[in-house]
Amino acid sequence: MGLTNECGARRSGWDLRLAGSAALLGAVLPQARADGFDLTVPQASIADAQVVAAVTDTRVDTDGLAVYFARWGARVAHARATQPRWSSPLVTTTGLLEQRVRFDGLQQHSGNGTDTTVLGADRGVDLIVSETNEIQVAIPPYYIRTGVTGTGPSDRGAIPSLAGFSDWPYLRVEQRLASSPASGDDYVLTAWISFQAPTGIARLSSNAWTYTPTLAFGKGFGNFVVQGTVAAIFPAPTFPTGNQIQTNIAFQYHAWNVFWPEVEVNWTYYANGQRGGLNQVFLTTGVVIGRFSLTDTLHFTFGAGYLFAVAPTYQPKPQIPSYNHAWLFTTRMNF
Numbered sequence: 001m002g003l004t005n006e007c008g009a010r011r012s013g014w015d016l017r018l019a020g021s022a023a024l025l026g027a028v029l030p031q032a033r034a035d036g037f038d039l040t041v042p043q044a045s046i047a048d049a050q051v052v053a054a055v056t057d058t059r060v061d062t063d064g065l066a067v068y069f070a071r072w073g074a075r076v077a078h079a080r081a082t083q084p085r086w087s088s089p090l091v092t093t094t095g096l097l098e099q100r101v102r103f104d105g106l107q108q109h110s111g112n113g114t115d116t117t118v119l120g121a122d123r124g125v126d127l128i129v130s131e132t133n134e135i136q137v138a139i140p141p142y143y144i145r146t147g148v149t150g151t152g153p154s155d156r157g158a159i160p161s162l163a164g165f166s167d168w169p170y171l172r173v174e175q176r177l178a179s180s181p182a183s184g185d186d187y188v189l190t191a192w193i194s195f196q197a198p199t200g201i202a203r204l205s206s207n208a209w210t211y212t213p214t215l216a217f218g219k220g221f222g223n224f225v226v227q228g229t230v231a232a233i234f235p236a237p238t239f240p241t242g243n244q245i246q247t248n249i250a251f252q253y254h255a256w257n258v259f260w261p262e263v264e265v266n267w268t269y270y271a272n273g274q275r276g277g278l279n280q281v282f283l284t285t286g287v288v289i290g291r292f293s294l295t296d297t298l299h300f301t302f303g304a305g306y307l308f309a310v311a312p313t314y315q316p317k318p319q320i321p322s323y324n325h326a327w328l329f330t331t332r333m334n335f
Helices: 001-034 046-057 064-070 072-081
Strands: 100-109 115-120 124-130 133-138 143-146 162-165 168-180 185-196 209-221 224-236 244-253 257-268 279-293 301-309 327-333
Touching: 064 072, 072 124, 257 301, 279 327
Parallel strands: none
Antiparallel strands: 100 115, 100 124, 100 327, 115 143, 124 133, 133 168, 143 162, 168 185, 185 209, 209 224, 224 244, 244 257, 257 279, 279 301, 301 327
């Protein structure tokens, strides 16, 4: 009886959280049909009018859902035309609305001697669902970690190897608040909230649902661009790592049309938990190259970078920084 109740409670918790996420997404999608949250966006473009006319002329079903999908391409084009045309940094998440498939990978080395390959890295499919809204559905990151041999007859200090999925960042809902293309003031301001489910293997899971509200911003100064985010991480129930504040700032330069060399500062503050009151700071150097046109609507971008911890000095318990250095690779396919 006890086992049945426990399983039922877990299913109920999942249902409530997924239902809450669906409700939030449902609140966003109507804006895709309402057009009007972002006051900086002009009236419907000529392309919009042409698409609507085509729908009428061919007598396609005129219910809301049919019109919504019929106008998808025009809506995406309008969203892109009313914001800058920067490249997304390697680590810092851009505030621009993007429609693409993105896959990243990391090769990390930690102070405890382990090496970890991370495939996916919280990336996935981004979709522009209205002229000011984007959603992301990510894939769970997959970890492959080497072990460390211990000392003495008891193998003291040994760290076993592992392989498996970490927790799943299954949904991000994004609202662009204000924007201007390069022909105007060249800036963007965006807010979003992301959700992560505790689906990872035992050694990688936080055993907590995680909610991360974020404010993203960016400003262009000719070929020089600054993009940044400020995020608060709230696990529920609170995991030993506790609540966190994360800030990422990327400094990019646009050269020779397709090159985006960059330097990023990535800072995390642990407000409470086992690392309460501690900070870690990483620097990232690298370059993003693209976009290369494969077809009229398909564009490919790739990049690589090197991350290294600058603070604090490594300490094993609690382990901080989370790793000493890492190589990062990224691929993006915009459509």
